[in-house]
Amino acid sequence: MDTPFHPSRPSVSALAAPLVEALVARAETLRLSVTHSAKGARIVDAGIVARGGIEAGRLIAEICLGGLGSVEIVPAPRFARWGTLVSVRSPDPVMGCLASQYAGWSLAEGDFFALGSGPGRALHAKEKLFEELGYRDSAASATLVLEVDQFPPEPLIDRIALDCGVAVDRLTLILTPTRSLAGTVQIVARVMEVALHKAHALHFPLDRIIDGLASAPLPPPAPDFVAAMGRTNDATLYGGDVHLFVDGPEEEAAVLASGLPSASSRDYGRPFGEIFAAYNGDFYAMDPMLFSPARVTVTALETGRSFSHGAYNEAVLDRSFA
Template sequence: MTHMTKRPSVGTLSAPLVEALVRDAESLRLGIEKTSTGATIVDGGISVRGGLEAGRRITEICLGGLGQAKFVADSRFPGWTTAIQITTLDPVTACLGSQYAGWSLSEGDFFALGSGPARALWAKEELFGELCYKDEAATAALVLETDKRPPDSLISFIAKECGVSEEKLTLILTPTTSLAGSVQVVGRVLEVALHKAHAIHFPLERIVDGTGVAPVPPPAADFLGGMGRTNDAVLYGGEIALYVEGPEDEAEQLANGLPSSTSKDHGRPFGEIFAGYNFDFYACDAGLFSPAVVTVTALSTGKSFSAGAFEPALVEKSFRGA
């Protein structure tokens, strides 16, 4: 029998953040709906405007209460002087155990990927078996990247899968074309690096700490444009630092293997890449989804290794819609 790892409860830690988001909805320009069965739906930019601060808060909810997201001044990309900076208390649990968009939900013509603390209540992704983690919490919050309200039957399904009543379920809807949606996608700059580290088989238990930063793009007019800009912000403008245990040479190998430039698809705006694969996200090279620049520090020796490069011209082209 697999032993569950004692990790913090992302559901319990993020619950006060969810309550505050709902409480402050009016000032954050968010919409709140209570379904007939008691679930709370937060509209982050479908029929309301939302905003940058809403996106920052939603990012912290996605991190399961184990991370901070803050806006910082950024001089790397002229014209785009605001970035989102991510720090975590426990990067593996925060990013992979909560923030990663790993729950695929569909019904009829509705489809969305779910991220956030409720994933760890469901815990049926293969990744949770590897993490040896299943959360226990009294409430569930799931962030859906969508421009549609999910059907009632799917809302009931999510609550049941999480083991909570619908009164204890909050769904936060964030279209990619919204201000909040743009921020929460770019706020995954550290998460994509951890996901790639996992994909290239670096032992997750040796990742002790991490930070990340990426420029905040302007929202696009349509879904494909939004997907392009948010991905380009990370692939060509994102930067992360990881602090790892283990041999120095393995820290160097991790640094060299992580940047987006290791992918054959690197070097063009993501919108072009996506179109080249007939808009099939899963046909894209998975190795592309990582920050532009990485630094990995071997805690055993204090030696740091950096790899990758920013692509300011691609960031500019993408964000301007040129």
């Protein structure tokens, strides 16, 4: 088990709360719709009926990071056709990415299913990951981001509030369909979280990951869920770049760097949509090691040496995005 973090970690819900209020205050200009459930939970539609957009997705991505990261949309010459990157920085990538941004809370009610991400997860804190992090949040309000194309049912909304330990009218749910502009941005902004999740799977001690930078190309949205899911995954798998700064022996930093890139997976080399179809749509039959950035650099803070592995694959991006 990883070394537990000190319990005095900041509240990701409290850090994200002003970002949520700022998002809602700009709802009209961001093309968002804000409604309320029967008991007063706030529902922010960022792409189901409302149009949403790129700036909304950027702000939602920062909310997902629990106030522990910044997200920018920047021009870059990394690829010939795809010249815009989603860039992510975090001063505390383990907390921002794993304790908040990671879509780890399974939510179901009748035919409705979604994975919850964002700071509200740390209020529930029933995932095994929180035991390993040694962290559970406490706050008066809760926010979750759901990657869905339908509104959640009332019983589920009430249960989420109960599980977060907040009144229903202090709960905000932000809905971002994968096919939407906002959904595309907030999913691609998970490029560093994907690297952190794989570092965890490789049993690298999470408390040694001190800082991080990441980026991935912004793909065009797709009109249906499967194509949109393929493009947003390919942005990371074949175009993502992550730089982690870690404590500990440089030999272990080198091993981490060699194991992180997506090219280490048996399923690497085709657009995600083709891989998904080859497994008959069974997400869990795919190699979990595929979900990684294309290129990774790990810097050992103890010695200052950096280790880089992986490479971009523009040809696959062109097949996927075009």
